[in-house]
Amino acid sequence: MRVLYEDNHIIIVNKAAGEIVQGDKTGDKSLCDTMKAYLKEKYAKPGNVFVGLPHRLDRPVSGIVVLAKTSKALERLNTMFRDGNVKKIYWAITKECPVESEGELKSWILRNEKMNKSFCYPKEVKGSKQALLYYRHIAYSQNYNLIEVELKTGRHHQIRCQLASIGCPIKGDLKYGAKRSNPDGSISLHARYVEFTHPVSKELIQVTAPVPEERLWQSFE
Secondary structure: EEEEEEOOOOOOOOOOOOOEOOOOOOOEEEHHHHHHHHHHHOOOOOOOOOOOOOOOOOOOEEEEEEEEEEEEOOOOOOOOOOOOOEEEEEEEEEEEOOOOOEEEEEEEEEEEEEOEEEEEOOOOOOOOOOEEEEEEEEEOOOOOOEEEEOOOOOOOOOOHHHHOOOOEEEEOOHOOOOOOOOOOOOOOOOEEEEEEOOOOOOOEEEEEOOOOHHHHHHHHO
């Protein structure tokens, strides 16, 4: 299921790994473009269609993306994501099992724009931002482990960088220490669940995204 939730103000979709959320220099069709076309056709809208993006997912990551259909919703969602008022749960598949079955990872992340990579430090360094997440080891197969992550801050490549810092790089994530890539170029990180108070109606929104249609993901789900 592609569209997981929709009303007059927001639309929540399940992004495929490899899809860019917003247009970039590659010129590839973005998720925002796709959803604009979807809304234009579904509601037979003349002229331009508004789709606002209050947060992002890395291109090789799959799962939940929340989009705004109105500028009012976008403005409020921007504030909610920035202030940490959106609960975000991710699933990550790793080769290694964390030493502790659950815990809090608190570090300082420094982004290197040229390398498009982030680095974790135990203490603050110049230009770094504090990063916080909670993780739980929730399942395992013969060769892999499934880790659930609740993200408390939204730093560049945060989950990828912090899991790698405890010796658990995400499957397929060569940039952060995985031994081999995934055949489709994805990394095994999935934005699984989101929960927040609707920016306009104030009702509680809770959405879960089905995992990718790949054997290992399906076995864990």
